[in-house]
Amino acid sequence: MMKIKLVSVWNPKGGQGKSMLALNLASASVELGLKPLVICQDQQGTSMLYFKGGKLPFEVKAQIPKQRPDADIIFFDHQASDWEVPTPNLIVMPLKPARDQYATYIDAFKRAKSLNKDILTVVTDGQAHRADEKRTTQALKEKGAFVIPSSGVFSRAAEEYRTIFDPALNKAYKINERRREISKILGRILMEQPTTELV
Ligand SMILES: Nc1ncnc2c1ncn2[C@@H]1O[C@H](COP(=O)(O)OP(=O)(O)OP(=O)(O)O)[C@@H](O)[C@H]1O
Numbered sequence: 001m002m003k004i005k006l007v008s009v010w011n012p013k014g015g016q017g018k019s020m021l022a023l024n025l026a027s028a029s030v031e032l033g034l035k036p037l038v039i040c041q042d043q044q045g046t047s048m049l050y051f052k053g054g055k056l057p058f059e060v061k062a063q064i065p066k067q068r069p070d071a072d073i074i075f076f077d078h079q080a081s082d083w084e085v086p087t088p089n090l091i092v093m094p095l096k097p098a099r100d101q102y103a104t105y106i107d108a109f110k111r112a113k114s115l116n117k118d119i120l121t122v123v124t125d126g127q128a129h130r131a132d133e134k135r136t137t138q139a140l141k142e143k144g145a146f147v148i149p150s151s152g153v154f155s156r157a158a159e160e161y162r163t164i165f166d167p168a169l170n171k172a173y174k175i176n177e178r179r180r181e182i183s184k185i186l187g188r189i190l191m192e193q194p195t196t197e198l199v
């Protein structure tokens, strides 16, 4: 049986970019000809709201379907305050580099690491003009983190319930750079072995 790749996008702290990443990584998967599915554990959750907006090129469900889903890759968009380390082997952990934001990430990272999870850290929304954020970003980058700088295209996309891969945003400022950053993360995700058999 074909394996489905399972990816959790997790950080118990709210507002770190989990939904943004889950949705945009799924869109990047569509660009590659894959069939992604996003699982949003919350009926009122962000990715479900996007789905109801009707502009996503993939499906969002509130739960893992009982029947084996017709998908190549599943992204779990975790809720804030979801403290338990997720079960998939591969965990994408977004964090904002502002000083008061990353303590939760460090704690969650350590707990996931102690369970031998493969963790991809993504620094989101960093402000280049803030010295402390620049320092934190640089330190994490040296340890292999991906970086998606602060960009207005994410709020613009959010207003319209689109991902940044939506052709309606083709002329947005530095859109190709932002898309490349997301696609690079997806590239790493697709390299990670082994994929997990969905039970
Ligand atoms: N690189 C970025 N540049 C600008 N804004 C960003 C960036 N990354 C994320 N954001 C914005 O940060 C906000 C929070 O992101 P998001 O909703 O994805 O976080 P979350 O971790 O899913 O939050 P919650 O825990 O509440 O579900 C959103 O408005 C999103 O558009």
Ligand SMILES: [Mg+2]
Pocket (backbone or CB within 6 Å): 018, 019, 020, 046, 047, 077, 078, 079, 080
């Ligand atoms: Mg969210």
